[in-house]
Amino acid sequence: MFVTRAIRLGSKATSSVSEELRVIAPSKLAIEDVSKSFKTGTGVVQALDRVSLQVGEGEFICLVGASGCGKTTMLNIIAGLEKPDSGTVRADGKPVTGPGRERLVMFQEPALFPWLNVFGNVLFGLKLKPNLSKKNRHDVAKYYLELVGLSRFERANIHELSGGMKQRVSLARALAPNPRVLLMDEPFAALDALTREQLYGDIQKIWKARRKTIVFVTHNVREAACLGDRVLLFSPHPGRIREEFPVELPRPRDINSVDLAAHATQITKALKSLGQAEVTVAR
Amino acid sequence: MFVTRAIRLGSKATSSVSEELRVIAPSKLAIEDVSKSFKTGTGVVQALDRVSLQVGEGEFICLVGASGCGKTTMLNIIAGLEKPDSGTVRADGKPVTGPGRERLVMFQEPALFPWLNVFGNVLFGLKLKPNLSKKNRHDVAKYYLELVGLSRFERANIHELSGGMKQRVSLARALAPNPRVLLMDEPFAALDALTREQLYGDIQKIWKARRKTIVFVTHNVREAACLGDRVLLFSPHPGRIREEFPVELPRPRDINSVDLAAHATQITKALKSLGQAEVTVAR
Amino acid sequence: GRGEEKTVIRFGHFPNITHAQGVIAHALTRQGKGWFEERLGPNVEIQWFTYNAGPSAMEAIFAGSLDLTYVSQGPARNAHFKSNGEEIHVISGAANAGAALVVKADSPIKAPSDFRGKKIATPQLGNTQDISCRAWLKAQGFNVTQTGGDVIVVPTNNPDQLALFQSGGVNAVWTVEPWVTRLERDAKARVFLEDKDIITTWLVSSAKFLRDHREFAKKIAAANVELTKWIQEHEAEAQKLLIAELKEETRAAFAPNAVAQAWKRIKFTTEVSPNLIAKAVQDGKDAGFYKGSTDTSKLVETP
Amino acid sequence: MKRFLLAAAFFAVLLLLWEAAFRARIWSPVLLPSPWQVASYLKNAAVDGTLAKATVITMRRLLAGYLIGLVVGLPLGLLTARWKLFRDTIGTMALGLQTLPSVCWVPLALLWFGQTEAAMLFVVVMGTLWSVVIATETGVRNVPPIYRRAALTMGSKRLHMWFKVILPAALPFIVSGMKQGWAFAWRSLMAAEIFVTILTGFGLGQLLHYGRELSAMDQVIAIMLVIVVIGLLADKIFFSPIETFLHRRWGTSQA
Amino acid sequence: MKRFLLAAAFFAVLLLLWEAAFRARIWSPVLLPSPWQVASYLKNAAVDGTLAKATVITMRRLLAGYLIGLVVGLPLGLLTARWKLFRDTIGTMALGLQTLPSVCWVPLALLWFGQTEAAMLFVVVMGTLWSVVIATETGVRNVPPIYRRAALTMGSKRLHMWFKVILPAALPFIVSGMKQGWAFAWRSLMAAEIFVTILTGFGLGQLLHYGRELSAMDQVIAIMLVIVVIGLLADKIFFSPIETFLHRRWGTSQA
Ligand SMILES: Nc1ncnc2c1ncn2[C@@H]1O[C@H](COP(=O)(O)OP(=O)(O)OP(=O)(O)O)[C@@H](O)[C@H]1O
Ligand SMILES: Nc1ncnc2c1ncn2[C@@H]1O[C@H](COP(=O)(O)OP(=O)(O)OP(=O)(O)O)[C@@H](O)[C@H]1O
Numbered sequence A, B: 001m002f003v004t005r006a007i008r009l010g011s012k013a014t015s016s017v018s019e020e021l022r023v024i025a026p027s028k029l030a031i032e033d034v035s036k037s038f039k040t041g042t043g044v045v046q047a048l049d050r051v052s053l054q055v056g057e058g059e060f061i062c063l064v065g066a067s068g069c070g071k072t073t074m075l076n077i078i079a080g081l082e083k084p085d086s087g088t089v090r091a092d093g094k095p096v097t098g099p100g101r102e103r104l105v106m107f108q109e110p111a112l113f114p115w116l117n118v119f120g121n122v123l124f125g126l127k128l129k130p131n132l133s134k135k136n137r138h139d140v141a142k143y144y145l146e147l148v149g150l151s152r153f154e155r156a157n158i159h160e161l162s163g164g165m166k167q168r169v170s171l172a173r174a175l176a177p178n179p180r181v182l183l184m185d186e187p188f189a190a191l192d193a194l195t196r197e198q199l200y201g202d203i204q205k206i207w208k209a210r211r212k213t214i215v216f217v218t219h220n221v222r223e224a225a226c227l228g229d230r231v232l233l234f235s236p237h238p239g240r241i242r243e244e245f246p247v248e249l250p251r252p253r254d255i256n257s258v259d260l261a262a263h264a265t266q267i268t269k270a271l272k273s274l275g276q277a278e279v280t281v282a283r
Numbered sequence C: 001g002r003g004e005e006k007t008v009i010r011f012g013h014f015p016n017i018t019h020a021q022g023v024i025a026h027a028l029t030r031q032g033k034g035w036f037e038e039r040l041g042p043n044v045e046i047q048w049f050t051y052n053a054g055p056s057a058m059e060a061i062f063a064g065s066l067d068l069t070y071v072s073q074g075p076a077r078n079a080h081f082k083s084n085g086e087e088i089h090v091i092s093g094a095a096n097a098g099a100a101l102v103v104k105a106d107s108p109i110k111a112p113s114d115f116r117g118k119k120i121a122t123p124q125l126g127n128t129q130d131i132s133c134r135a136w137l138k139a140q141g142f143n144v145t146q147t148g149g150d151v152i153v154v155p156t157n158n159p160d161q162l163a164l165f166q167s168g169g170v171n172a173v174w175t176v177e178p179w180v181t182r183l184e185r186d187a188k189a190r191v192f193l194e195d196k197d198i199i200t201t202w203l204v205s206s207a208k209f210l211r212d213h214r215e216f217a218k219k220i221a222a223a224n225v226e227l228t229k230w231i232q233e234h235e236a237e238a239q240k241l242l243i244a245e246l247k248e249e250t251r252a253a254f255a256p257n258a259v260a261q262a263w264k265r266i267k268f269t270t271e272v273s274p275n276l277i278a279k280a281v282q283d284g285k286d287a288g289f290y291k292g293s294t295d296t297s298k299l300v301e302t303p
Numbered sequence D, E: 001m002k003r004f005l006l007a008a009a010f011f012a013v014l015l016l017l018w019e020a021a022f023r024a025r026i027w028s029p030v031l032l033p034s035p036w037q038v039a040s041y042l043k044n045a046a047v048d049g050t051l052a053k054a055t056v057i058t059m060r061r062l063l064a065g066y067l068i069g070l071v072v073g074l075p076l077g078l079l080t081a082r083w084k085l086f087r088d089t090i091g092t093m094a095l096g097l098q099t100l101p102s103v104c105w106v107p108l109a110l111l112w113f114g115q116t117e118a119a120m121l122f123v124v125v126m127g128t129l130w131s132v133v134i135a136t137e138t139g140v141r142n143v144p145p146i147y148r149r150a151a152l153t154m155g156s157k158r159l160h161m162w163f164k165v166i167l168p169a170a171l172p173f174i175v176s177g178m179k180q181g182w183a184f185a186w187r188s189l190m191a192a193e194i195f196v197t198i199l200t201g202f203g204l205g206q207l208l209h210y211g212r213e214l215s216a217m218d219q220v221i222a223i224m225l226v227i228v229v230i231g232l233l234a235d236k237i238f239f240s241p242i243e244t245f246l247h248r249r250w251g252t253s254q255a
């Protein structure tokens, strides 16, 4: 892992247990030395530069970093949607050769299918799961639509939804098939504080109950501290993981708690010191 | 104006002066009793219910509210992109009959033109301004692209940008033609904290220097408190303005200041008390 | 044996007055008193196909989906040459003449020399009338090329000639019945010259049919002779049958007196004159339309 | 209602202009019959059943040819869009062959199918197929990649991907291609009915052809009108509802 | 390179099959000449200049007709997409007329233009125009409304809106429609060259037609090949680069 500095927070005891667990449990996702660059009209953009990252089974990892630093690219590579230029990605020890149901992505844009209505969109992934009766599928879809507060809009067309509603449908669509690994790209960016807070609780519940492995991109440091077992800081040009913050607070965590705020402040500070150099370059 | 409760914060003196100014200065935008509903497959959605709002010349108004409560619809109606079912919208005293350069909208989705590159997109609005030489236009476009930190990506195609980069291009495109009234729909939703902070400063500077009138939708209460002269709370189903918070802190404001945090906490509290009822209905 | 031993003979013709034998035989088949069927015996069934133009019928013969057809002389001859005389043969004549050069009734054109600088429409570049027209003009001393000369020959589809003739787009038309009559009746045309020494229609057979069913072919040729005679002898009845059948095949009505008028100009005959063939081929060569073999020795094969 | 009246007025004016041109005798009445003559031809042909029979026969051929064109063309278009090998072979062929006039296919049709309905269908299919292939290919290649990516991570693969994602996403294009294919099918059929002689039935193409051959312009114009009306009906009954549905779902066409 | 070889192999196999079919004499050699005969016709026609002259004449007509079709059709399509009145009148007409076979336009062309190049152009334009109108309309109606809205608030209006927003946004559709229009133009021109005989030059359509008249299938197949090759070249030179550009800009077609 390419980590320049690691700050430990929280009680020592919890820390060592989780440390232990992480060593024993096999990595669910193992990213090693992954680089990726894009050729554009203007030149070459180094989106990822020799990034390594291990994610344990059932871990909740948050990625934080400046706009354009390669977070989405990272998720795409883990998902198998894009091939790295070099380096390897393994899931459950096997090399990732392409995308599949095991690693579901919730994209940064809603990416809903305009030819299906809200319900059809949520049902889409469910229909691809074998061993689910039709009734089961419908129940599951309804459950998640209720979770995101859109039961009333079951039959609406996608273009009739507000920005936040689209994102919530997208969330329901991602959760419904209950994937083992969930890669989420700013899933709450378009949501108001209240809806977010409810969903923080819900996501944590679902994650714990189903022992999901989640990689979560966000711009909200507090959100990262609230949800993640670890928060990873990306820096851009070239995209690298620069720091790692384990967050070892008891769950379920309250976004407004003071402990959490302390973590968030730490992370923000690191982010800023990282960013300062960037800014002078950018302007 | 449909306001149930108004809370005044900040120094009394400043308050009365701005109060005075608001009375004297003619409303730049006058929305009166505007209602709007949408017919969808499932039924009728009352997006706005008899909403009234006066925005003074050079005022910075922030709209905050739950997802799907009608904020975007409100902006669209002010812009003249949508006709209200009832009620009137006036700009500079004249009824709004359609969209135009005077009231520029920055949409919630980036809405960039895929057939133009980044520079072409920023140039688009500038080309529609008479009395600008070609060189001038190019300089202005370059200035704003630098402002949002994307000089390097001038020639990039839209699909080659990350989510946040798209939003920044969209911002540059909205600012470049220097419209009198700017209607911004969550312009910073996809941006990281650091980039945001820079842009808070920039936006405030531009707003002050050019005496723009800005209506600004956001989910980030702190952001609202940092930018707005007033923060308006929307509540959904049907969409209504429920509360109004004047923010009378000296400018430029620092997003991390304690005063601002106090305002934000107030607003959040109000939002929550509003939302609670909603949530029980939604779930 | 059973029904399947019936030999099916596929017979073609155009829905046109110059193909009267075909049209009338088709009419009789339709009425259940088939002319050919009666002369070929009970084990023969005749299927009639109506073609829109010569090349379609020739393609059908090449493709093996047609055995015999009445066809204008040009396409049959071309098809024969193209197959090196191996796939198509003329087994009998059917009609001669019927072509004419017409001008407006009030046209100042009185003598052949008046055609200098005028436009003459023919049905199609290189077809029988086109070749005749060019040969005639040359004989009158004009210099005619494919796209110009002293007299301009403009190949124009039959249906479009009327419009152009009327509007003055062309000064004269060299064409074949029934269009000669149409021009006379609808566009006040006057016949300037009748082309009588020309083969118009004949009856051809695929070489394969001749090979496999020589007996039938012989009987068919004989039946055609009989039919032609019958037509000559029963003009009125033949015309009635023709009109009814044409109506059946094209869903369009033909005026009986127009048919009678055209009829007079056509000579129904089963003779095939080698001289006329040689003349047509020579005219075609002179006009520059034939490049390959023009060996006519195997063209006519009377079974 | 006002819309309907305006449109009706427009077509009424066209009709009046036609009648006026006829009255003015600029052109021989043989070439330009009056609307009444055309109407009376239509009436007679309707009464004696010619029209109905010809229309039924033509529509049967048209629908059969068009459907085969679609059923074969859609998958070929998908293959072409998906695999480079198909693009280089079938795609290239489609690009070349779509410009060929229908009459080119007649000899081949006769060779392979003889003088049967199949031969006629073949000509129609060859006239339709390639344009459907190309439209489908274009449609698929213009699908925003995000849809495919989203479906991939939900486990959609192969056939499911094609039928549940790519095809619906490309539908607006494909429907547009289908409309053009419909026009190609008509035009090919008209040629086929003239060039492929078969025993089974007399279609509108033949009516049109013989009307022209016999300078029966009332018949020609009447059949043209019938073709136009069928085209419009097909749009109203088939294409328009699909388009309306797509526009409603996609939220487009509020312009 | 591998791609090229595979495609070349495919077409080589087609050629071999053809030669094999010829050798086997399943079909009359008149109807199916050998590749060599066709090649030798092509060689002779190339040497004596027939081919070059005919190609030039046809291409001139084709390009003129096609361009007129585009220049008239695009604005009509825009109007049709924009105003209900136009949709109800011109749009309806376009829907009806696009299915009419080219031959229907011949009498009108001769009446109005006589036997001139203009008559031929008229037939080609009528064969192309309506499909361009319909494709443009469909394209415009499928433009995501957000682009129009964004442009509106930046002050784009009328012509600027049409040329700087709607048209480019609809381009993927319009290019697809233009490709189909190209095929329509070809087919119409082939019909026009057969039906409208004029003295100003022999095009490929006439060569095709006379080849058929003379049962010279080597000539027919040779001209078919020429048409196919021109179609492919047009795609390579004109449409393909546009499409590649669009795909690069839009980020589509990574499938
Ligand atoms: N398809 C592409 N073609 C060219 N460049 C690309 C492409 N995708 C991403 N990039 C570039 O790679 C870099 C990283 O992009 P990425 O989308 O991973 O950023 P991000 O961290 O997700 O940013 P954001 O927070 O703004 O979404 C950017 O500079 C972007 O321009
Ligand atoms: N075109 C439309 N057709 C039907 N319903 C619509 C349409 N546009 C908006 N609505 C409905 O109107 C309501 C308000 O939508 P609006 O986009 O104004 O919400 P918003 O406040 O902007 O929400 P968000 O914060 O999620 O963007 C929603 O319930 C939405 O479903």
Ligand SMILES: [Mg+2]
Pocket: A071, A072, A073, A108, A185, B162, B163, B164
């Ligand atoms: Mg991203």
Ligand SMILES: [Mg+2]
Pocket: A162, A163, A164, B071, B072, B073, B108, B185
């Ligand atoms: Mg919104």
